Amino acid sequence: MEVPLTNSWQKAMAGRLKEFTGIDPLTIDQQQWTEQGQVAKKHPLYRAINIQEASVFVDATGQVYPGLGLGRTDIQVAHPRTRYRYSRPSWLLLGGQRKPCLLKSAQCRLKLPCLVQAYRLDEVADSLLGTRRAIPVDVIEVTRWADRKALILPAGK
Known part of the structure; x- marks a missing residue:
């Protein structure tokens, strides 16, 4: 202002x-x-x-x-109103630069609700932070498999 x-x-x-x-x-x-x-x-x-x-x-x-x-x-x-795909804001797809990765109940052995996090396989962990984990590319909370949520991920492993 x-x-x-x-x-x-x-x-x-x-x-x-x-x-x-x-x-x-x-x-x-x-x-x-x-x-x-x-x-x-x-x-x-x-x-x-x-x-x-x-x-x-x-x-x-x-x-x-x-x-x-x-x-x-x-x-x-x-700004336009948010539209949703796969229970996620569609702007996360970045106009096709990122793709949805639908989750299946067989992929998660944890009890619901649970957090599902995706990491880049080749990202170097920051040893100064005292952690071996990299920063998640995406994180979602799964409370019901019927919601059909998807991780929204860039290309890569």
Whole structure:
């Protein structure tokens, strides 16, 4: 934010940067036009739009629409509502760069619920952390096999 939201809310980092350096930073708001967990918290205009990809609105002259809080930010990015495949957000598939790996009950000998983690076979473990495990590429919780969840993985082993 470049200016305070209210009289009680002080300047955020962009406002301070502008004040102390004279540099007018490019500020981008990705919160107002993003889905919220509760319908009541969704902005009324966000409820009315149906976009398929992250979008920036422009007017008839090609000028970027800065949003309802004029002067607070330079650009507002609107994000589409989450769609799901295999009980996972479809954006995890990265447009086909990652593939779903469906789990079968025979693959897991643990009692449900359980966490299933996928690691790269060739990733070097960090000995400084005192662990021999690498960072998981994906993690899911399985509570019921009927949910047909999938790990979403990049190519490789």
